[in-house]
Amino acid sequence: MKLAHISDLHCARTYMFNEEALKKGIERLNEENPDIVVVTGDLTDWGIREEYEYALGFLERIEAEKLIVPGNHDERTDGYRKFERHIGKRYFSKVADGIFFLGLDSADPDMDTGHMGRELIGWARKEVKKAGDRKKVVFFHHHLLPIPHTGRERNILTDAPEVIEFIMENDISLVLGGHKHVPWVWNLNGVIISHTSSFGSRRSPVGNSYNIVEISDENVAIERVYNLSGKRERITDSQNTSRR
Numbered sequence: 001m002k003l004a005h006i007s008d009l010h011c012a013r014t015y016m017f018n019e020e021a022l023k024k025g026i027e028r029l030n031e032e033n034p035d036i037v038v039v040t041g042d043l044t045d046w047g048i049r050e051e052y053e054y055a056l057g058f059l060e061r062i063e064a065e066k067l068i069v070p071g072n073h074d075e076r077t078d079g080y081r082k083f084e085r086h087i088g089k090r091y092f093s094k095v096a097d098g099i100f101f102l103g104l105d106s107a108d109p110d111m112d113t114g115h116m117g118r119e120l121i122g123w124a125r126k127e128v129k130k131a132g133d134r135k136k137v138v139f140f141h142h143h144l145l146p147i148p149h150t151g152r153e154r155n156i157l158t159d160a161p162e163v164i165e166f167i168m169e170n171d172i173s174l175v176l177g178g179h180k181h182v183p184w185v186w187n188l189n190g191v192i193i194s195h196t197s198s199f200g201s202r203r204s205p206v207g208n209s210y211n212i213v214e215i216s217d218e219n220v221a222i223e224r225v226y227n228l229s230g231k232r233e234r235i236t237d238s239q240n241t242s243r244r
């Protein structure tokens with residue numbers, strides 16, 4: 001299966017939002033014709049209705065089916081309710097192309113810190129049983145492990161150890177996230193943990209990009225594509241070690 005992973009659109013009517021880069025990225029992404037698009041949060045800046053409507057206008061241009069979870073910015077200003085109204089459920093599972101996807105909400109209202117919580121981890125533990133022997137992909141907004149050059153804020157889930165335990169105990173193949181706009185991949189005992197850059201914000205040290213993830217029975221291969229230049233970089237595959 002060919003999956004496109006985008007994150008951190010930050011649709012807002014401010015200088016920080018790079019509309020040109022976002023539109024170009026969507027154009028390229030549609031040309032790739034992915035089977036599914038995973039969106040790991042921060043669709044908006046402040047979680048307000050106007051920004052949700054603005055973001056939806058762009059998301060609707062993406063032709064493939066989208067699986068979307070919220071980020072910390074989306075839950076500002078009581079935004080989690082608007083997420084539910086405009087986008088859908090904040091956490092869910094879905095089978096597509098024989099792969100089991102589990103989307104989780106790692107944000108808390110008006111907090112930048114990520115936190116999954118015992119209730120949601122408990123729900124995930126039950127839900128993941130529905131996967132049977134399908135390959136499993138889990139996605140949420142915040143960092144599961146530290147990522148270099150992402151500052152000194154608390155970007156890692158406060159309950160990361162319990163989430164890692166869940167990931168390792170349930171034979172998850174791939175974890176997708178975003179948050180600090182720094183693309184990075186860790187390989188944790190064969191579990192690929194991949195973060196993509198921002199798809200629409202100028203606030204990224206590497207520029208706007210998205211990832212194309214090819215998932216087969218034996219491998220997960222990731223390629224980064226830059227929105228404006230179209231430059232492509234092979235990032236990793238399951239056999240390789242971690243790298244940026």
Ligand SMILES: [Fe+2]
Binds near residue numbers: 008042071
């Ligand atoms: Fe962000």
Ligand SMILES: [Fe+2]
Binds near residue numbers: 071178180
């Ligand atoms: Fe974020």
